[in-house]
Amino acid sequence: MTIEFRDVVKRYPDGTVAVDGLSLTVEDGTITVFVGPSGCGKTTSLRMINRMVEPTSGTVLLDGKDVCDGDPAVLRRGIGYVIQHAGLFPHRTVLDNIATVPLLSGWDKRKARARAAELLETVGLPTELGKRYPAQLSGGQQQRVGVARALAADSPVLLMDEPFSAVDPVVREGLQDELLRLQSQLGKTIVFVTHDIDEAVRLGDKVAVMRVGGKLAQYGTPAEVLRHPVDDFVASFVGRDRGYRGLSFLPGSGVEVSPARTIDLGSKLDGPSEGWQLAVNEEKQPRGWLPPGSTVDGPLAETDLVAGGSLYVQGTPIRGALDAALSSPASLGVVVDEENRVLGTVVAHQVLDVIEASPQAS
Numbered sequence: 001m002t003i004e005f006r007d008v009v010k011r012y013p014d015g016t017v018a019v020d021g022l023s024l025t026v027e028d029g030t031i032t033v034f035v036g037p038s039g040c041g042k043t044t045s046l047r048m049i050n051r052m053v054e055p056t057s058g059t060v061l062l063d064g065k066d067v068c069d070g071d072p073a074v075l076r077r078g079i080g081y082v083i084q085h086a087g088l089f090p091h092r093t094v095l096d097n098i099a100t101v102p103l104l105s106g107w108d109k110r111k112a113r114a115r116a117a118e119l120l121e122t123v124g125l126p127t128e129l130g131k132r133y134p135a136q137l138s139g140g141q142q143q144r145v146g147v148a149r150a151l152a153a154d155s156p157v158l159l160m161d162e163p164f165s166a167v168d169p170v171v172r173e174g175l176q177d178e179l180l181r182l183q184s185q186l187g188k189t190i191v192f193v194t195h196d197i198d199e200a201v202r203l204g205d206k207v208a209v210m211r212v213g214g215k216l217a218q219y220g221t222p223a224e225v226l227r228h229p230v231d232d233f234v235a236s237f238v239g240r241d242r243g244y245r246g247l248s249f250l251p252g253s254g255v256e257v258s259p260a261r262t263i264d265l266g267s268k269l270d271g272p273s274e275g276w277q278l279a280v281n282e283e284k285q286p287r288g289w290l291p292p293g294s295t296v297d298g299p300l301a302e303t304d305l306v307a308g309g310s311l312y313v314q315g316t317p318i319r320g321a322l323d324a325a326l327s328s329p330a331s332l333g334v335v336v337d338e339e340n341r342v343l344g345t346v347v348a349h350q351v352l353d354v355i356e357a358s359p360q361a362s
């Protein structure tokens with residue numbers, strides 16, 4: 001299926017223009033990557049394809065048909081969607097998670113589970129894992145289950161929003177390889193969102209570089225974008241990250257971790273919140289960000305929060321700290337320990353200072 005954006009604008013009710021005049025065509029059977037800094041409108045653009053967000057003006061066409069004609073539930077059931085942290089249902093087994101869409105589409109339980117078991121194998125997981133619950137899997141395994149669940153829709157279109165950014169770089173490369181292998185067999189039309197130019201170049205047949213303000217800066221093959229950036233923004237976005245490739249091996253020491261301003265889920269706010277606050281659960285694990293000036297009636301719930309960016313596990317390569325800071329809506333990268341508990345936050349410019357001061361950065 002081809003996906004066409006025609007002069008699409010999304011203005012949120014508060015006046016934020018998240019996407020400004022986006023026009024591009026995603027070719028049938030290819031991987032197109034939307035890449036750009038945090039807040040540039042990648043997620044908004046992606047969600048306009050399955051109508052989780054409706055355009056303010058312009059049209060999004062699937063094989064020439066406006067996605068806004070027809071039933072959104074039917075549309076969504078026909079489009080696979082994978083998000084960061086896989087978004088699995090915690091109280092359903094792995095198998096039942098994967099079988100979600102077939103069951104919704106009216107398959108009987110046995111058939112849906114049999115299909116789910118097949119898909120487990122497709123994404124390279126042993127069938128025994130089917131009986132477990134998501135919390136009993138590693139982050140990388142959860143992402144694979146997320147991909148399997150999206151494939152279960154058996155739809156020609158797959159939308160993936162930073163699906164691999166919460167896992168460590170080694171697991172991430174494995175997942176990227178797996179996706180490329182799957183795609184060579186399945187030939188789906190995939191739109192993949194990331195803020196990591198390396199990932200974009202590795203996965204994309206085409207790359208759409210976006211800038212804050214929701215403008216498309218450049219759309220082309222990875223080689224075109226790398227060799228002939230159209231302007232300074234693209235050059236620095238593509239170039240800076242390129243120059244820092246070696247830093248994947250730099251340990252993250254020297255990065256200043258500041259105390260995080262956290263707030264417990266379930267707590268009550270006295271008045272509008274001040275600054276960005278990181279909401280944590282009872283285990284002190286991050287659950288999302290509470291934006292400045294939020295007012296919440298009743299106990300603080302996950303629905304009051306803005307989703308966070310990638311997490312940086314302390315002690316892992318510094319690249320992850322930069323990713324965490326750049327992907328965070330608060331511009332504060334969240335640092336966690338191996339149990340995913342919050343240790344503090346980092347800011348991008350300080351991480352960059354450490355990288356620049358290092359003899360390995362060139």
Ligand SMILES: Nc1ncnc2c1ncn2[C@@H]1O[C@H](COP(=O)(O)OP(=O)(O)OP(=O)(O)O)[C@@H](O)[C@H]1O
Binds near residue numbers: 195327
């Ligand atoms: N529901 C909303 N209401 C108001 N503004 C919003 C809403 N959702 C997103 N925005 C704003 O729209 C802009 C684009 O957001 P979007 O989530 O599409 O960016 P993104 O490129 O996916 O960023 P990230 O890399 O951090 O995920 C941002 O300025 C964001 O704050």
Ligand SMILES: [Mg+2]
Binds near residue numbers: 042043044161
């Ligand atoms: Mg996003």
